[in-house]
Amino acid sequence: MSTEDFRTLYERLRRAARSGPDGGRRGALRHLTPARVAAAAAEVRLGRTVSLAAPIETRPGPDNPEPAKHRMTGPAPGEAGADGLHFALDRFAMNVHGDADSHLDALNHVLYDGELHDGVPAGDATAPEVRSLSVDLVREGIVGRGVLLDVPRVRGVPWLEPGDHVTVEDLTAAEAAEGVRVGPGDLLLVRVGHRRRRGELGAWEAARARAGLHPRAMAFLAEREVSVLGGDGNNDTAPSAVADVAFPVHVLAVHAMGVHLMDYLQFEEVAGACARAGRWSFLCVVAPLRLPGATGSPVNPIAVL
Structure with a gap:
């Protein structure tokens, strides 16, 4: 793509996003109305819950040079077998925006041409306008209809190879095959098979090579008024389809459209459950940590089938 x-x-999608009734500050969440949240509850048929997150990893690897750090800080020596009350304790730290752990990108995560989403100047991270775009924007959670489009399943392969692109045609073909249609306010989840490939072949340097969406596919999300995009990879393809923009899908989704992204989710279990049930939509509950000012959060989305 030139x-x-x-x-x-970019300019077309940005103009459309800023024409919203709230000036675009809530981004694509404006499509997720209370009525659509209530309607999403009707997606629950089996009462089964499925995690869409991968276990957080604490060992370094080709795609995870800065793994999360987790250590037990208690009980203190001698307390484990002692009488009375004592506690086991933990300490945890992580690079939220890595290439292995499941996480959500807030609207203050992507800087482009000196601005954040909705034209907010990107200079001062503590400025009220910047903080208004942080992960605290979704402190009440994101709850709506999740729709899983399993692109490798439609193509008849276990996964897309690194460097391959998901196109608009792939998305519409998955809709047709699954008998579902993505609509306003939906949480769109696009499986490329990244996690399955990683599990079967081992980790690789995903920063240099991974499957993802083609930038033109973002027009599909804008047309359908999608609120959230989640992928089992980074959502962006590497190498990038645009020579001088390393993460074009992030720029278009987060910066131009105000779409919250969830990267490196885990879809293998929910894909199997959907195939067995013959239904590819479900209630989806996303509850990020309350981290005012933060650019993202580790996340464990739950599909309720």
Whole structure:
């Protein structure tokens, strides 16, 4: 995709997002109305819950050079077998925006041309306007209809190879095969098979090579008024389809459209459950940590089938 074509697409999607009734500050969450949240509850048929997150990893690997750090800080020596009350304790730290752990990107995560989403200047991270776009924007959680589009299943392969792109045609073909249609306010989940490939072949340097969405596929999300995009990879393909923009899907989704992204989720279990049930939509509950000012959060989305 040429730089000129990317810029044209960026400006078109940005204008559409800023034409919302709230000026665009809540981004695509404006499509997730209380009525749509209530309607999503009707998606529950089996009463089964499925995690969409991968276990947090604490060992370094090719795609995780800065793994999360978790250590037990209690009980103190001698307390484990002692009489009376004592506590087991933990300490945890992580690089939220890595290439292995499941996480949510807030609207203050992507800087482009000196701005954040909705034209907010990116200079001062503590400024009220910047903090208004942080993960605290979704402190009440994100609850709505989740729709899983399993692209490898439709193509008849276990996964997409690194560097491959999900196109608009892939998304519409998955809709047709699954008998579902993505609509306003939906949490769109696109499986590329990243987690399955990693599990079967081992980790690789995903920063250099991974499957993801083609930038033009973001027009599909804008047309359908999707509120959230989640993937089992980074959502962006590597190498990038745009020579001078390393993460074009992040720029278009987060920066231009105000779509919260969830990266490196785990779809293998829910894909199997959906295939067995013959239904590819469900209630989806996302509860990020309350971290005012933060650019993202580790996340464990739950599908309720």
